[in-house]
Amino acid sequence: MKRCWLLIILFFSLLSYAQNVSTYEKPPVFSECDSIAIAELKACFNYTLNGFIFKNFQVPQIVSDADYKGNVQVLFEINKEGAFQVLYVDAIYDELKAESKRVFSILPKIIPATYNGKPTFVQYSISIAIPLEEPLKQTTKAVDSNKPSPDEINKTLSDEFDKVDHELKPYEKLEYSSELNIPFTHSYYARFDYEMNAIGTNSHTAAKPFVYRDVARYYDIKAEKESLLKDTDTWFGRKLYNEHLVEIQGKNYWFTVDPILDLQVGTDTEADESTWNNTRGIFIQAGLGKRFNLSASVYESQGRFAEYFNQFSESLRAFGPDPAIIPGRGIAKRFKDTSYDYPVAEAYLSYTPADFLNIQFGHGKNFIGDGYRSLLQSDVSSPYPFLKLNATFWKIKYTSTWMWLKDVRPEVVEDDAFLTKYMANHYLSWNVSKRLNIGLFESVMWADTNGRGFDVNYLNPIIFFRAIEFQTGQGAGNAILGLSGKYKWNNKVNLYGQFILDEFSLNDVTAGNKSWKNKFGFQLGVKYFNAFKVDNLLLQAEYNQVRPYTYSHNTEILNYAHFNQPMAHLWGANFRELVLIGRYNYKRWFADAKFIIGQRGFDFNTQDDSFAYGGDIYTNENDRIGDTNITIGQGNKTNSFMTEIQAGYLLNPQTNLKLFTNIIYRDFNPQAETATTTNSNTLWFSIGVRTDLFNWYNDF
Numbered sequence: 001m002k003r004c005w006l007l008i009i010l011f012f013s014l015l016s017y018a019q020n021v022s023t024y025e026k027p028p029v030f031s032e033c034d035s036i037a038i039a040e041l042k043a044c045f046n047y048t049l050n051g052f053i054f055k056n057f058q059v060p061q062i063v064s065d066a067d068y069k070g071n072v073q074v075l076f077e078i079n080k081e082g083a084f085q086v087l088y089v090d091a092i093y094d095e096l097k098a099e100s101k102r103v104f105s106i107l108p109k110i111i112p113a114t115y116n117g118k119p120t121f122v123q124y125s126i127s128i129a130i131p132l133e134e135p136l137k138q139t140t141k142a143v144d145s146n147k148p149s150p151d152e153i154n155k156t157l158s159d160e161f162d163k164v165d166h167e168l169k170p171y172e173k174l175e176y177s178s179e180l181n182i183p184f185t186h187s188y189y190a191r192f193d194y195e196m197n198a199i200g201t202n203s204h205t206a207a208k209p210f211v212y213r214d215v216a217r218y219y220d221i222k223a224e225k226e227s228l229l230k231d232t233d234t235w236f237g238r239k240l241y242n243e244h245l246v247e248i249q250g251k252n253y254w255f256t257v258d259p260i261l262d263l264q265v266g267t268d269t270e271a272d273e274s275t276w277n278n279t280r281g282i283f284i285q286a287g288l289g290k291r292f293n294l295s296a297s298v299y300e301s302q303g304r305f306a307e308y309f310n311q312f313s314e315s316l317r318a319f320g321p322d323p324a325i326i327p328g329r330g331i332a333k334r335f336k337d338t339s340y341d342y343p344v345a346e347a348y349l350s351y352t353p354a355d356f357l358n359i360q361f362g363h364g365k366n367f368i369g370d371g372y373r374s375l376l377q378s379d380v381s382s383p384y385p386f387l388k389l390n391a392t393f394w395k396i397k398y399t400s401t402w403m404w405l406k407d408v409r410p411e412v413v414e415d416d417a418f419l420t421k422y423m424a425n426h427y428l429s430w431n432v433s434k435r436l437n438i439g440l441f442e443s444v445m446w447a448d449t450n451g452r453g454f455d456v457n458y459l460n461p462i463i464f465f466r467a468i469e470f471q472t473g474q475g476a477g478n479a480i481l482g483l484s485g486k487y488k489w490n491n492k493v494n495l496y497g498q499f500i501l502d503e504f505s506l507n508d509v510t511a512g513n514k515s516w517k518n519k520f521g522f523q524l525g526v527k528y529f530n531a532f533k534v535d536n537l538l539l540q541a542e543y544n545q546v547r548p549y550t551y552s553h554n555t556e557i558l559n560y561a562h563f564n565q566p567m568a569h570l571w572g573a574n575f576r577e578l579v580l581i582g583r584y585n586y587k588r589w590f591a592d593a594k595f596i597i598g599q600r601g602f603d604f605n606t607q608d609d610s611f612a613y614g615g616d617i618y619t620n621e622n623d624r625i626g627d628t629n630i631t632i633g634q635g636n637k638t639n640s641f642m643t644e645i646q647a648g649y650l651l652n653p654q655t656n657l658k659l660f661t662n663i664i665y666r667d668f669n670p671q672a673e674t675a676t677t678t679n680s681n682t683l684w685f686s687i688g689v690r691t692d693l694f695n696w697y698n699d700f
Contacts, residue, residue, distance in 0.1 A: 029111040050135035060095035171247035176222040184209035192219035194529040204397035255286035264688025268306040277303035296347035304339040306684040318408035370496040381565035400461035405562035441482030478558040498523040521546030548574040548614020574601040574615035588650040601635035
């Protein structure tokens with residue numbers, strides 16, 4: 001109650017003083033300050049008053065015995081006669097109040113404040129620190145309403161900062177209903193493939209990665225994660241097994257922060273040195289409001305891989321001093337003598353202005369297809385900048401993506417800078433019935449021909465690229481058309497496929513002479529969910545075939561590639577391949593098995609034979625071996641077999657941190673060994689711990 005009265009008195013005193021601010025032109029003056037300049041009178045008044053209090057104030061014994069530390073607030077007035085009058089005192093001890101009044105009662109009369117030369121009264125408040133503090137010369141401790149004391153200057157005037165903390169609450173796993181992408185790995189997406197492909201669903205499963213909100217309609221990821229929680233009460237146990245390292249949720253925002261790890265060691269039978277990888281990084285996810293999300297991941301990595309992997313990485317080498325490009329990651333500089341250092345950063349913003357539209361802008365990768373491979377757009381290349389629009393309405397999902405890519409070969413570099421080229425694609429997914437889905441795809445690649453840069457003609461999300469290519473000139477772009485399909489045979493079996501068309505000549509097709517112009521490829525696949533009545537067992541078979549010279553172009557920079565890696569199938573062109581996959585998970589345990597049998601045709605790359613046989617999409621198709629009798633496997637025919645078996649334990653479902661062991665057997669047999677194509681038979685064994693956020697492809 002007393003504090004309430006103090007506030008009331010201070011309020012009216014300040015009102016009174018506010019009226020008096022302009023009513024006095026000279027403050028009260030102690031005799032010690034009589035000869036001081038007017039500009040310094042306030043400071044002298046404060047110093048003298050505080051000095052008098054310090055010399056005469058006697059701290060009561062009860063206060064000293066209690067070792068009390070605090071303040072005494074005194075509101076006082078200097079009247080027209082120059083006398084001090086205490087109006088109110090606030091202190092925790094009555095003895096302090098009494099002592100304050102005593103000290104002010106013995107203050108001498110001083111020269112009062114004046115206005116227009118006439119005496120006037122003024123009011124002040126002062127804070128007396130207990131224990132007493134000797135004032136410093138020219139230090140203002142008394143506070144008049146014209147100039148606050150340091151205590152009042154530093155006083156908290158708003159609770160807004162504290163309110164932010166008060167609004168914090170336990171994290172409610174909001175990521176699982178957000179517009180963030182689910183990190184795309186084939187093994188994790190298999191967990192909800194069955195639910196999303198049930199007969200009668202209106203889902204669209206080809207354009208990846210999915211956002212959490214789209215999957216939440218069919219599969220409860222949050223419930224799945226919670227079912228895997230371990231019973232632990234310690235902070236370390238919760239963070240290791242159950243939670244994000246940092247989980248913050250407040251009013252209209254949330255974010256999580258996690259470390260990224262990929263630590264593994266292994267051995268390769270073809271190499272003298274052991275294999276290893278050491279990746280550390282940070283992974284951030286956040287939501288602002290209901291429609292804006294962001295994600296960022298930064299990796300710092302060093303490693304050495306199996307010998308065939310290292311040789312392939314170095315065959316991708318870009319212009320400059322760096323020895324390799326790590327497939328799917330990026331440029332690697334030399335680390336020590338035989339290893340690589342390859343930093344990577346990925347990030348994107350996701351904005352949903354309306355329920356039917358999601359817009360993403362970032363640096364990462366995309367995938368189109370229902371299979372393990374994609375002949376339309378895959379995620380085997382290094383990350384790139386992109387802008388993507390996903391529009392979902394009725395029985396349709398329409399995806400438009402614009403990408404900024406790089407050709408890093410020495411022959412196209414200008415002023416020591418990689419050549420920039422652009423790619424845009426449209427993919428329309430249509431659920432024709434409860435069982436049948438059809439997808440239409442078109443893509444165009446173009447470069448900065450005639451200084452046109454990013455051609456606005458291709459910015460239209462619904463225009464046909466082939467028509468634009470004709471208008472801008474035959475050499476101005478490389479357009480590709482595609483078709484995809486999926487049929488739900490029943491709730492356990494899905495059939496899927498793709499067809500890619502790079503160039504088509506009806507006359508050559510009907511002539512039956514296997515023209516080089518018949519640049520196309522196709523994919524056929526089947527998935528068997530909960531196979532043989534075993535829950536969570538997925539079996540998959542897939543056949544891929546692409547004719548020679550597909551994805552290449554007579555203007556080499558317009559090939560369907562980025563950072564010396566294909567934008568579609570990992571093998572480029574001129575191949576046929578059979579992929580068999582099995583995936584199984586039980587609670588936190590998982591196991592994957594993959595078998596790949598393939599036939600490919602490589603260039604010989606010798607002085608006697610420098611023809612392009614159609615497998616390397618970076619070669620100029622004008623250097624082809626001929627116009628007719630073009631067959632898959634032509635050139636340096638190579639048969640390959642690869643099996644990869646992985647098993648492990650999911651340490652943390654929230655972050656997808658896994659303990660794993662991986663075994664790869666690879667048999668690679670070219671018809672003729674060349675400088676770039678060598679016979680290889682290797683067994684690569686690895687164990688480690690990994691935050692599984694993207695696909696590693698070891699099967700080239």
